[in-house]
Amino acid sequence: MVFYELFVRSFYDSNNDGIGDLKGLTMKLDYLKELGVEGIWLLPIMQSAAFHGYTVIDFYSINPSYGNIDDFKELIQEAHNRNIKIILDIPINHTSVKCEWFQKAVNGDEKYKNYYVWANEKTNLKEKRHWDDSLIWFKYKNKYFYGLFGSSSPDLNFENKELWNEIKNIFKFWLDLGVDGFRLDAAKHIFDYDIENMKFKYQHEKNIEFWNEMVNYIKNINKNAIIISEIWDSPEIVKKYHGIFDVEFNFPFSYYIKDTIKYHDPRILVQGINETLHHYISGSIKSISGNFFTNHDMERLMTTFNEDINMSKMAFNILMTLPGYPFIYYGDEIGMRGKIIDVNYTEDSQEPMQWYESGFGPGQTEWKGCKFNPPYNFISVEEQEKIKQSILNHVKDLISFRKENKWLENSLISNLFNDRFTISYILKSHNKEIKVYHNIKPQKTKVKKETYKSYKIYGQGIIKDNYIVLEGFSSIILEK
Template sequence: MSRGAAAALSAALLLLALAGCSSAENNMAKTDQDSQKDQAAVRVDEQPGTVYYEIFVRSFYDSNGDGIGDLNGVTEKLSYLKELGIGGIWLMPVNPSPSYHGYDVTDYYGINKDYGTLDDLNKLTEAAHKLGIKVIMDLVVNHTSKEHPWFKEAIGNPDSKYRNWYRIEAADAQVPADGAVGGNPWHPYGSVKYLADFWEGMPDLNFDEPAVRSEIIKIGKYWLQQGVDGFRLDAAKHIYGDFASTINTDEVKASNRKWWQEFRSGIAGAKKDAFLIGEVWDSSVIIAPYLDNALDSAFNFDLAKKLLSGADREQNPDIAFSLGRIYDMYSKASNGKFVDAPFLTNHDQNRTMSELDGNVDHAKMAASLLLTLPGNPFIYYGEEIGMAGMKPDEAIREPMPWYASGTGTGQTTWEALLYNTTPKTVSVEAQQTDPDSLLSHYKKLIAWRNELPALRDGGIAELSTGNPAVAAYVRAANQEQVLVVHNLSAAEQTVDLTESGKASGIAFSEIARASKDGAKLDGGKLKLPAFSTVILQ
């Protein structure tokens, strides 16, 4: 499952595997060339990947007509997700909570009544598994809601067994006040104050308390026994990272890593292969230690910026080179066991289409980049139809538009629309049968990924074309190697692959997939229509 081995394919070996010969030399060189390909393939340590889909249940699909999305609604739309090509779904918080978003939990063993029941979740996981779709759920354990019974008892009773489950200090205690996410993280309550880094309504749990750690492991095991396949771990680096002055110190990083290792070990009895992906919103250097027998993945925030910038500026974001270096680091930290998690935007960020100023061609190219990279790509619900949205948060979590009329069975209505007010163009129904729609493009690229082992499971190595509008990289798996070439610009581009970068020739002799008509390979010269992607074998 190592990415490092794939990333560490030597440039020389890859280029030899790519190198072609003149017609007079073809027969003589073919045996050596095949041998070199085999050598390269042997060095590829595959990592099976799938495409995940992030769902805000409240906004997705309403099964009972109350205007609020629910778990049965997700179950009803599994066929849509399967048709899209999705292999896994991430459910944003489904536990009881006083907020619309659910990131302040009041009962870790319950289901938000707006969303249904535990039985509904069980039906969803069973139905998803029958379709080959995994289900992971948000696990928010850095903090609870201030309405959680634990906190209510802890803050109201100094003798409560829960008192030490939170960080509660005397009102005049001298403590660091530089919150890791900005502002003073301490909030007054009578003669005391409590730590709540993100918001006063989300008091932080104290993981120095053994009972807290034991309880969180118990919670993790409980949900795995209910049938979920793993967890998206909210605020994973803030378990011990409360203050700006200490969050990236060796001590805090080590404490965070140790806790997630303990969690991983603790839940193993419930599901040995549980998928753990953390929100570690930081650089690859900070992320790497979390992959040491703790998390399988952490979202690649730095890469997301590169993908969006490349699509927006119509210039090669040079992702293969940077990923190679990152994967080397991750492989060393994880002993070869990690899965990258590329994405474009998520529920905490302005939506992709808004970041790209509504340009559908740019959105298609961002999707093409994302869906031809290693790991488990994550798609935020509605991204595939071009939903727009800019902060505040409610506006980036608007109801999913299913119908061209804007209304219909299952359409959620809990929030008034601010951005997605044109269902005649931005809705599933409007795009479902349009072969040129953004939705059709997503389906196409995901299908390529599911069909080609190198795109789904392979490593990555850069290939320079010398053209700033063209991004190219090799994806290599045991069964095959493919060359991915993107024309990010509005103009047709021709790339001379025989002269590109360090390679003197090209072994890839045919176009296996093309996102647009008009792509042509002739004598090592590849013609690419505007805003198009080509896969060569």
């Protein structure tokens, strides 16, 4: 399956308030269908005061800026009519301080007090989170709460088993509305604070117990539900969770792809495949690798490559010619730019989707100024649909190839090899086999021509008598 990560606020506006909404997304489903998208991962759409939606006020409601439950039902129906699945992002690690649960807790309700983690005499109120030295304890009405993701995001206390039932009710609510699965935000953070010793500590065994129970619950309601986990960590930590979820986001591999192209070094990709796609070499596949290069918390691809379109096309060549499920961040298919200066401020990587070359037109969202994607810079669907060599049409062609060869999702990798210019590998599944060459450098190179039934070139290349001339940042796929 080819997935598309979509931020409703930035996508398409149906009522001229400048904010993307569910009706607007429904109006643009045909664009996604034509692109080749088979599943939409929706960033949180529940009621939230935060622009990104990750601090939820009410888990059983729709953000009124996006519409209502009926709009969501219509979206699901229309998506399903086009054979597109809807995967909902649910951030259950924490709530908003505006959440009714938290407000009841701070006002003394014993049931809801036990939903959160509070400071006591053992607490070091100056403790900071390990990745950027931000504080993790915050004062609210003379009480200190634990909030790993900021002062507006009090963490839930999953030592409280009553809370587990509350979370199950949330999953059931959305499944009953027709969603096809969930993206589980911050999956390794369910148990990340040692309450007994009052200090930050990942407790992976407890996380695994929790998620096993939740996944089994979800599958009992809908055995075909797709469960996607976000575990942003080293390959060693990701391996601990292998087999629990249907799809595991492969964060380490996202960096391997980008660094391979950025530094023109095919050895990096070989290392990345060996380290993070090893289960597609050994055949011990228990969870599908969710492959991507960027998301809403990361710098956009074109910015990473200093706006080099050929390098971005090369990244898509790699993404679409490996096993697993590819995920595309909205706007990357038209080369949108976006830089994150601070992990706490991600707006610049979530700018409005650019439909028009002028930057204005029906449905164009305008909730934020386009610092990185200004008008008349060839960063629009309108302009790129016209030009055969655009990144948009390049991505469409790759997705079309991918969908014609669904077997690639579960294929095995063999014959992994690199020289100074290229990386090559064979993908096999039953009686199907292809060989792929990627020229990672900007200069052209030659590769040996082999017996094949057909070939596809993504980029530029010429087939000679006994060799192939492959231009820089180009790939060739040989069907055996």
